Structure formats: structure tokens, C-alpha cells
Amino acid sequence: MDSLPWLILPVLLPLPALALPCPLYRKGWGCDQLRQYSEVIQEQLTTWEFTPSEKEIALLLLKGLSFEEIAGIRDAKEKTVRQQATAIYRKSGLNGRHEFAAWFFEDFLH
Template identity: 40%
Template sequence: MSAGAWRKARWPRAVRARLGVLSVFIALQAVAVAFFIGDVVVDIMVDSMSGSLVQHTVIEAIATLALLMGVSLGAYEIWQTLARTRRAERALQLASGAFSDLVRQRFDFWGLTDAEREVALLTLKGFDAPEIGRLRQVANGTVRAQLARIYAKSESNGRGQFVSLFLDDLLETPLQEAR
């Protein structure tokens, strides 16, 4: 992910808050690294005047290098995680769009009316007949009659089989890819 894409990313508030906290910690760690590097440089200069490198300075230099590597690798991993998250979100958007296309194509193929399309979509979303009736402000009998026509046109014998017509398509690709 480029710096421009990073700035344009529209992360949810919770993600932005976590990124803010992580950024603060990384900045504090970077300040600590700078401090320890300065301290090691001063210690080396003092040790060189005495003609020997003190064991404490060597250990401090190694610890500073480890801290620098930890901060660098941590920042890199956060950056990579954000890039993977962005790619996953994009893939989810594409899949959602593909599912919407599939639903539209099936509804067209079955020749569903606008009212039947609405009822079928609400059924796919998990609403039952009384809920659909309340949402659409129609009688339960009307919804049941529309559902019966939808099931007949889709050649399914009820709600479960109707929903499974769409789930089968969603599950088919990953199963084939896993083989």
C-alpha cells in the first residue's frame, strides 16, 4: 500500500483509534531508540578515551540494536497487516457485488415480479413471513402467497431449499479451490 493510498484509506473509527495508539507506542519506542543510540555513542567515545571498550557498553549497544530491530519489524508488520486487511476488505466488496449480481440474475431467470424480488431478498436476509409483512406493510397471507410463487418459480420446496440455492454457489468455489 503506497503512502497516498494509506492517507486515503477510510478505516472504521475503532481501527483508526487502534492505529493511533500503536503509532504513539512506535513513536515512543523510536524516541527510546534514539536516546539509547546517543547514549551508546557517548559511552563508546568515553571508553575509547580510556583505551578499552567496557562490557556494559557492548551489552547496551546490543540491547539498543535489538530495540531498533524490534521497532522496525513491529512497524513493518503493522504496515503489512494493514495492507492485508485492505486487500481482504476489497475482496469482500467484490464478493458482495458478485453475490448481488448472482441474486439479480437468478431473480431475472425466474421471472420474479418486483414485489416477489423484495420478498425473496428479505427471505435471503433471514426475515420470516410475519416480519416481511410488517416491513412491507402487507398482510401475512399476501407474503405467504408471494413466497409460494417464489418457491414454485425457483423450483424449491421451501425457505431452506430456496436459501441453499444461493449458499451452494457461495460454498462451491472455495471447496473446488481447496482440492
């Protein structure tokens, strides 16, 4: 379970400014595997017809950032981020941040 926060790392690949050390790489995950996982996430966000802003917010939500933190990063109002998160959950058919994250990471937990 202590490796769970690092499952989010592939989400960071499209956001190089937020890149962190790569413990998955040290545990045998290659760059190709991480890139493929990131591509799968991006493809799903496209399938759900997210706007570019919604895609960015979705990745930051998966990373675990709060609405306040996301608003600060994006130089937006927290209310705007909340509204976009609501659209993300509606478009994905999922109920909230936890269900949204679980949709992407559930297979890792078996």
C-alpha cells in the first residue's frame, strides 16, 4: 500500500513542470511502460470528451491536489475549478474524486 501514491506518477508525464523522481522506474517500470500508462489515461479523458482545461484538472485531481491548489497552479478561482471538476465527474459518469481516481487505479490494487 505504501507504493500507492507513486501509482499517480504516470499522470505527471504530460505535466513536466510537476515531474517527480520515478520510484516506479526504480522498481522495474521502464519509461515505455510509464508513457503507455499515461497515454491510456489521456485516451480515456479524450473518450469522455473532456476539454483541454478539464484534462489538465483531471490529471491534477488524480495527482491528489486540492481544488485550492489546482486553482493556484492554474491562476483560476477555486469556484471555477470546482465547477470543472463537477463537469469531469458528470462526463465520466463517476461520483466524485475518489471514484474518479479508483477508476484509473483499481487494476493495480488486485
